[in-house]
Amino acid sequence: MRQAFTILTLLVAAPVFAQGSxxxxxxxxxxxxxxxxxxxxxxxxxxxxxxxxxxxxxxxxxxxxxxxxxxxxxxxxxxxxxxxxxxxxxxxxxxxxxxxxPEMKGSGLLLWAAPVLLLLVAVWMARGLFRRRA
Amino acid sequence: MMAEAGLAALWLAAAMALLQLAGGLSLIGDGKLASLIRPAAMVQGALCVFSFCALIWLFWITDLSVLLVASNSHIDKPAIFKIAGTWGNHEGSMLLWVTVMALSGAAIALLEKRIDAKTLGATLGVQAVVSLGFFAFLLFSSNPFERLVPAPAQGAGLNPLLQDIGLAFHPPTLYIGYVGLSVAFSFAVGALLTRQVGPAFARAMRPWVLGAWIFLTLGITAGSYWAYYELGWGGWWFWDPVENASLMPWLAATALLHSVSVLATRNALRAWTIMLALVAFAMSMAGTFLVRSGVLTSVHSFAVDPERGAFILTLMLVYTGAAFVLFALRIGTVRQGEPFQLVSREGAIVANNIFLSVILGIVLIGTLYPLAAEALGDKISVGPPYFNKATVPIALLLMLALLLGPMLRWRRDEIARHKYWLVGFFAIILWSGVAVWQFAPGVGIFPTLGIAFALALAVASFVPLKGRNLLRTPLPIYGMVIAHFGLAVSVFGMASESGFSKESLTALSPGQSAQVAGWTVKLDDVNPAIGDNWVGIQGEMLANRGGKTFALHPQSRQFFQPEMQTSEAALLTRWNGQLYAVLAQPDERTGKWQVRLWWKPYVTFIWFGGALVALGGLIALLGRMLRRPRKPAKNNWASE
Amino acid sequence: MTRPWLLWLPLAVIAFIGGLAIYGLLVPKDELVRSAMVGQKLPQFALAPATAGVQGLASSDMADGKPRLLNIFASWCIPCKAEAPHLETLKKAGVEIDAIAVRDRPEDVAVFLDQFGNPFRRIGADNEMAVQLMLGSSGVPETYVIGSDGKISYQHIGDIREEHVPMLLEKLAEAK
Structure with missing residues (x-):
């Protein structure tokens, strides 16, 4: 992680590939x-x-x-x-x-479904915590 | 001589870690060696500090017979950069890592009195295992004290761009955060081993989580500001793999910070807290791996080395793999914690944990997706449009939970008790949402909601102080209030910047001016400028608004050795925003200078808010350290 | 926790990430951005001559039903110099080669041709990289095989080395 964002500098600094004129x-x-x-x-x-x-x-x-x-x-x-x-x-x-x-089809489908799936899984996992009434 | 002494100290420190581990292992049997654990941890800390100081010394005197110094330093470098050069490279930063780690171990050995001796022994034993991995990494593949024969007459010099005060402090800040998470990991595994997952363990672990979280918050905030002023296009977050790699441990640490509080005060969320501690450490290792190995293409990757990446990956897989196996086997035997109802402080913190974990999951999946797709023969990119669309709604839900959460009672509460507040928050959201929509139609839904929620949260964050004697309110409460308020400030800045920025891209001849958001910016002249290791041009600009004139001096620099071009944006900060000016190359057709101007309303709130969040953490940490709870925590705000 | 299998989920996730990471480390990363225009018809364009004494290049010039190479080069590009002799070999083998010079000055192109030879039938000047964009090209040098049906049948990224010459001849034969 050492150079995390800092490397930005280097990027702007992108190696001057000769880029012609x-x-x-x-x-x-x-x-x-x-x-x-x-x-x-x-x-x-x-x-x-x-x-x-x-x-x-x-x-x-x-x-x-x-x-x-x-x-x-x-x-x-x-x-x-x-x-x-x-x-x-x-x-x-x-x-x-x-x-x-990414497109919302093919391999991209899972990516776009991820937020909803994760939310469902998380809620389903947490559901047990509330079951016993205090 | 100094280099050899430093290396010897490092080997001795590794031996101490081995001793510490042996002591920990003996706890399984007769515990004969257990008395070794604490002294070994303390000596290890001292040896590492000596070793690190030795390396600083070598950089300070620029001992060019040391390979690391020769390849990273230069006789003519300013003193501060000579010292910062110590950790401004891979080997030195790993030495800093093990030093902080060993110091943490020494601190635990010296100060920790809250948990039972066996759990403490187990914790330090686990910490020794983790340390040994990093000692091995350092000694076998990244020896900072390696000699260079014959010594060169002058060093290669640090990349000129890295001679930035920010670089001197940004990476170690993140590293210290990661080390803190590794300590939390050791506590969690130690507690799993002895099955002592309870409030005492949580109170012992909490300062480490809090400390790590403060450093991570600062690191990310500073990194974002850095990206903003260095990149020259006004962006402050790019959802780049390296940024994501630093965000993921933060998300896990934030969730952990909240759940560990529940465990400390209410003895609930035991399994969940343990798992978050393991995940947070796993994320920091995964992040380090992603950055080091270069398996993902990043704007920021630099000095990547697959071999070192492989080492870090191995450490990560061994440690977290073993820990999760232990988790799966043991956690079933950890008694479930105290019960609570859905509408309760615990319930709100569970919501916080769910939302943060989901965001973490999205970032993780989005970051690794291109790699997975590549394995299946697909070349795709996952970038800002996806991350924004996927995470912002969840983040907004998180803010909603945060409006009410801190005012709920532990265990059980009634929504009806808070209906006036709820109505009030709803009114603020509605009013500000409509106002934004009315006066700035066309601003997207996210910025609109962001501003509305941020305003409501700014008010809500102070509610926990209501009805309190402000002089006797415990510091952690103030910490929480400030951190939550800081979040509101930061979100306000983000929403405002993304919804209301004004851009002006023009080409100007000297004497001409351009307008942006009520500012008139005149390009007076363009002059050559020369630095130590660069030549460039500097724009002399005058920005005028409402009769006041300010000078701006954006530069475009051409560095040599190594050759690179950078644009140094000129920033004019007003309380309500920043004017961001960039001077780019001349247009070949017309000979005019390309000028990019932005007015970014309240953009500084992003980082100011981030700093407030970290400050809140610091205040809470101070509160915890000054008032060590000797008696069981009471069931009130103080225990939040 | 009454669902013991669930407890193994974090381990499974870590294992998956680990597998992915190992894959990332072991399999060399393919950094090339390939054109999605392969198999498509050559897009329409018309470029002015890149320097004095050569002819400009339009897509219609390449629609005579003969397979050919379209080379994208620039005088400021070092690998382009390295591939010049191999283009010469291809030309000697009877291949028609058209070229596009990217972001170049006429005088520089002239010097380049002077030094490294001119195996090209026509050379168009793509100063704004607009044609490069149309072709889905991501850098210089690149060489496209244009089939006799006027479709792009192959894209070679990077300089042409000796070993690529027979391969390109084969691609040209296939594109008949």
């Missing part, structure tokens, strides 16, 4: 004019995983690919696409891995 896509660091659409985009960006980083979302990354993905999200939102459609589009490019929110 090029313009940053227009909408990567530029908000949409409509605050509602921007909020939708931001929300989606926090749920998409940066391809070139160690587990950051594209909303929290300086990597060029994250910038490209942010631009893509904003463009599609601006065009009126639903966030869910865009998420699917990204999954169509990089597989389930790119989404921080």
């Amino acid at each position: 090029g313009p940053i896509p227009e909408l990567a660091n530029q908000q949409l004019a409509d605050p509602k659409k921007e909020a939708e985009a931001t929300n989606l960006m926090h749920g998409l995983r940066c391809i070139q980083c160690q587990g950051q979302s594209i909303a929290d990354s300086d990597a060029p690919m994250a910038a490209t993905m942010r631009a893509e999200v904003r463009q599609q939102i601006a065009k009126g696409e639903k966030p869910e459609t865009i998420r699917k589009w990204m999954i169509g490019r990089y597989g389930e891995w790119v989404s921080f929110e």
Whole structure:
């Protein structure tokens, strides 16, 4: 645990993989004019995983690919696409891995059922404690 | 010479642990060696302290013939970082771990008078077993005193970024918390061995749980703030595996802290308390493993080493496996505790335990899920959207239970007795919920409920003081009140930050300004800046709101050796929030500077609340230590 | 506690975590993010030339019914330099190779081609990594096999080493 969060430093510090040089896509660091659409985009960006980083979302990354993905999200939102459609589009490019929110089907089903199952098991286990009336 | 002396002390300390174990084992038979236990524990503590001081000394004088010093220090390093360098690396931090562990053992041997000699002997025996594992780890795979021949002329230098005062204290804080949990583990196993699971045992274990919990709370709070200002995107919690690894022991410790109180005062929840103590230790080991081994991809992983991970994993599996086998075999013979009704203080604490355990379960499952999926050939990610959706509702339920819990009587109570309070809390929740919904439509359900519940809890947390003589109220009650209030403050900050933050991403030329949440931020100029081991740029910004102007100086730094780039956010703290400014790279197309601005209302409440929670713990701990209960605890608030 | 099996539950959980952890330690972690576009049709794009004297690259240029390689490279990428001779070998074997230069400057591309040779038929410039995103590509270098049906049939992540050459030729033959 020693370096728990502190290592963040190193991350921002991500090894400067040579990343070349090029313009940053227009909408990567530029908000949409409509605050509602921007909020939708931001929300989606926090749920998409940066391809070139160690587990950051594209909303929290300086990597060029994250910038490209942010631009893509904003463009599609601006065009009126639903966030869910865009998420699917990204999954169509990089597989389930790119989404921080696993699908509620297949292997993801157990994950989403976990909170309810755990709660039921815990209550069931605790039920015995109250049985005897004082 | 010093290095050899330190190493020798370490070996001797390990021998003392062996002696301590032998004493513990003899309790099974004639107990002839039992008199060895206490002195062995004390000598072990002294030897470890000597060894640790030896390592500090070596770092202080920068003895480059010691491998660890040579690879982590540098002659020109500032003195404070030379000393912090002692534990700012794997070997040194493990030495700190065993030192704190040995000191805890010595403290128990010296001070613990509440539990019977046999249970104490068993506890120290178990502690010796745990220590031996870490001694083996240290001596066989992480020897901090290894010599380097020939000695280099100058050291490699600590990673410049790690030269941060935060780094000097954050990891040891978490480690001390983990050691505290290992002590609680030893108590629990010791009590299981002698079947003395009762209030005396709970009172003996409680300060250790409380102490561990204080350190874990501080560690997580500080780590979160650190992430917030270092990462440069304004986030303060990412549900990253390493963060989860530190959160899980905290959740278990929080549940344990509450159930151990029930056991201490009401002699109930025996099996449950024992199990939580084992789980808390297991989680701290699992967390250490996750961080050390690198089996999960993390933002924060660094200096991972699968071999060391394997060692920690082995220790974890052996200790917790054996403990849970013992638990399964023995706990059936532990007499069930005192009964209580659903509506009672015990009932509320059971609810607290259920919710905390469920959150713990969710975090554990979510963290390990990608690994399990990978084993089945699936590549998936589990991140913030899942964790937020899954844990926040449970956390809100926990807050609801917390509104009423502390004012309930032990054993049995009637809801009707508290109906005015209930109506009052409901009114606060309704009023604030509607207010948020009215004035800030579009703010999600979680932030809205978070704010409403936090306000109700802020009031509810003080109710236990009602009708008390404030001068004669025991410190633990104050501790509880402050901790619960701190939680309300922290949740308020989290909800406010996630619901009401304002963001402005722009590109500015010098002279231009941008607006965010009523602030006008002007980029006056961008100048080069130079540090000891970096070069960079510094933005000269002026933030203006309501006629007052403040200077901000965000930086973008390029370090060499090792090469890396960081952005140093500039934070302007007002009582009601923080302005967070980042200067990023220039836009190649336009030559303008990218500027990211956030106004984060009440964001500082998150960490301020966390500090209050820890302070509450500290006050409770002081109360327990100053007023050692010589007589059986009475059935009142004082015994909470 | 009247349910003795329940008491073994924590042990089972720890055992499960332990098993998972051992698996994590023993099986090397697959860090590669593979494209989910393999098996899909090559997406539509049109890129300007990456430097003077080469032709730009559009998806339509690759729709002539011949299997080919699409190489993604950059002058600033070191493994790209290492794979240059092997691309040359592939070209000599009669493979048509198109390329996309990522976040690059025309003058740097020119120097790169000058130094390491130019086995490419066309080189498009993907300055904003937009085409990389369309392809589900996660870095440089990467090489895609485009089948004669216009579908992406294989993605090779990382530099092409000597041993990959026959493998790629085989993939190309399969993609006919």
